[in-house]
Amino acid sequence: MNTSLKDQRVVVTAGAQGIGLAITASFVATGAQVHICDVSDDFLDSARKQFTGAPVTFSKTDVANEAQVDAMFADLTQRWGALDVLVNNAGIAGPTAKVEETELSAWDQTIAVNLTGPFLCTRRAVPLLKKAGGGSIVNISSAAGRLGFPLRTPYSASKFGVIGLTESWAMELGPSNIRVNAILPGIVAGERQERVIAAKAASYGIDHEAMRERLLSKVSMRKMVTAQDIANQIIYICSPAGSAISGQSLSVCGNVEHLG
DSSP states (O other), rough: OOOOOOOOEEEEEEESSSSHHHHHHHHHHHOOEEEEEEEEEHHHHHHHHTTTTTTEEEEEEHHHHHHHHHHHHHHHHHTTSSSSEEEEEEOOOOOOOOOOOOOHHHHHHHHHHIIIHHHHHHHHHHHHHHHHHOOEEEOOOOOGGGGGGGTTTHHHHHHHHHHHHHHHHHHHHHHGGGEEEEEOOOSSSHHHHHHHEEEEEEHOOHHHHHHHHHHHBBTTOOOOOOOHHHHHHHHHSSSGGTTOOSSSSSEESSOOOOOO
């Protein structure tokens, strides 16, 4: 099975932290050249140290900012001339609140990063993918993109929207040999998940461990997934081994049955 991505040109948004960092490291391990963007100077500095000597470049880019996204892709056009893979990984958790208590500003920010961000990046990436003769786009959705998620309306709505982008682009771009898929992580172990658990525990008036048990009770395998689990699936679908996969929403979640 050929999962080599040697010399492939790859962009990973929010690639300096969390799931994005695992995705970046996995692409580098397969021989790819990777450009990662992030909004955090601290995470970018840490990633620069981790990837010293590796074929990795960096930019501070907010994917919800049109001018910054355009500048990043203008630079990549000069540097690479074409592109093979785009991973739209950047996203935020958004607020944890009842719908009647959700601020419009929090809604707008979540939609801007989680839904407008992939649009802004993809519209600039597509001409470069076409120059390469085709390629792959991977959008990170969520189990919350196929299931309702009480107290997390903006997040869930944005992740449902990502699946709509994925299916539309797969049909539109397939004739240009560009495959588009979505990955739907479940409960991913890490600091971000611990913050989400803490916020939900506070909303429900229960302690942290009780909230954790409540969440995992709705996962068939009764465990969280890891960032590496997500990265492994992305490498597969972007590699020659996944060359016939497009328009799919692939859950990597241990079978999340319900969110709440």
